[in-house]
Amino acid sequence: MHIKDKIYMDRAGLEEHGPITIVAFGDSVTHGSLLGENNYETVYWNRLRQKLNAVRDYVPVNVINAAIGGTTAAKSVSRLEKQVLKHEPDLIIVCFGLNDVNGSLESYLGALAEIFDRSLASGADVIFMTPNMLNTSVAEDTEQRWWEYAHKTAEMQNGGRMDLYMESAVKLAKEKGVTVCDCYAVWKERSKTEDITKLLINRINHPIPEMHELFADMLFETIFEGTDQKPVSTLESTMYKGV
Numbered sequence: 001m002h003i004k005d006k007i008y009m010d011r012a013g014l015e016e017h018g019p020i021t022i023v024a025f026g027d028s029v030t031h032g033s034l035l036g037e038n039n040y041e042t043v044y045w046n047r048l049r050q051k052l053n054a055v056r057d058y059v060p061v062n063v064i065n066a067a068i069g070g071t072t073a074a075k076s077v078s079r080l081e082k083q084v085l086k087h088e089p090d091l092i093i094v095c096f097g098l099n100d101v102n103g104s105l106e107s108y109l110g111a112l113a114e115i116f117d118r119s120l121a122s123g124a125d126v127i128f129m130t131p132n133m134l135n136t137s138v139a140e141d142t143e144q145r146w147w148e149y150a151h152k153t154a155e156m157q158n159g160g161r162m163d164l165y166m167e168s169a170v171k172l173a174k175e176k177g178v179t180v181c182d183c184y185a186v187w188k189e190r191s192k193t194e195d196i197t198k199l200l201i202n203r204i205n206h207p208i209p210e211m212h213e214l215f216a217d218m219l220f221e222t223i224f225e226g227t228d229q230k231p232v233s234t235l236e237s238t239m240y241k242g243v
Contacts (some may be wrong), residue, residue, distance in 0.1 A: 002125060003090055004224050007056050007231075019060035020052070023084045025076065025115070026095035028069030029131055030204060035201045040065070042209035045093065047216035051233040052223075064089070072100045073111035080115060085122050089138055092119045093219065094178075095129045098205045101165050104206040108165060109172055116176040127222055128173040130166050130184035131217065132207050133157055135197040142203040148168055150204050163188075 002220070004018050006013075024030045024045040040046060045063045052061045066083040073096035082090060094115055100108040100181040112128075119126045134157040136149045156162050166184045175181050187196065201208045207215075224231060 001090065002225055003052070006090060007052060007059050007061075009059050013060060015092050019062055020091075021062050021064070021087055021089045021154050022049070022091045022093065023064045023066050023087055023089040023217045024093045024095070025080075025084050026067040026093070026131075027071050027099050028067070029098065030093075030095050031065065031069040032067075033206050034209065035206065039209065042212055042213035044212040044219070045070075046211055048219050051216060051220045052127060053213055054233040055231045056058050070099060072103060072108070073115060074100070074103065074107045077114050084231055085118065085124075086123070089123045089124050091127065091223070092122075093129055094119070097131050097162075097165055097169060097184075098134070099161050101134075105165060105168060105169055109168055112172055113176065116173065116178050120177065125179070127181050127219065128178045129181040129219060130170060130171065132205070132211065133184065133191060133196050133201070134162055134186040135200055135204050136191065136195075137197050139203040146202070146204060153204050156216035175183075179222060181218050183218050188220070188224060 001017055003020055003022075006017060009017060022045065030043070030045065032038040032040045043065075045065065049061045049063050053059075064087055064096065066079075072136055076096070094112070096112065097108070100111075116126060117126070134153040136157055136208055138147060142150045170180050170182060190199075197203055199208055199211050200206055213221075220233060225238075
């Protein structure tokens with residue numbers, strides 16, 4: 001049963017099907033990482049949960065955070081069953097790439113393919129959400145211990161490596177029949193007029209809290225895409241107001 005239908009269940013439906021369960025599977029951004037701390041209130045999946053219950057608050061929306069900062073898709077395949085699939089989620093949000101870009105493209109795509117295949121086979125809806133961009137410059141206020149890595153990530157972003165990984169991952173997801181929520185494309189568009197590095201709280205790869213609203217808004221739109229009458233969340237969005 002899809003979330004866009006399940007959110008409207010009555011008591012009989014809730015007794016039969018249970019609450020909405022979402023698993024967010026990814027790296028530090030999904031984990032909730034900011035600058036030396038984690039925030040589980042401002043992270044995108046919590047904002048999404050709030051938006052879903054703002055449509056209708058009768059059906060509980062539970063989100064399981066199965067993300068680990070610093071990990072990759074390849075390192076996460078082994079925990080897919082026990083940390084994701086065992087919960088029998090209605091929706092699995094997959095978001096990897098920020099760390100994977102340090103490894104081979106083949107390893108990244110191979111791991112994503114297995115995650116997509118096994119997640120789809122479980123009967124859950126699956127959304128591949130592309131992440132934010134990496135920094136495009138080394139900001140003066142970058143922590144000194146991260147300067148060397150900031151130079152590396154800026155080179156991967158400006159040199160097209162991150163673009164290649166995202167384009168390849170989106171292509172794979174579509175081939176597998178996985179729904180794509182292409183947030184990376186929106187970040188790329190914004191980079192034409194904004195300093196993307198300033199939208200990253202650690203000036204490398206962690207978005208400022210306000211930019212998690214972009215992820216939540218786009219996921220909300222993706223979940224209800226194709227419905228005859230798209231519901232409106234009563235939570236005000238700041239997605240296009242600038243931050």
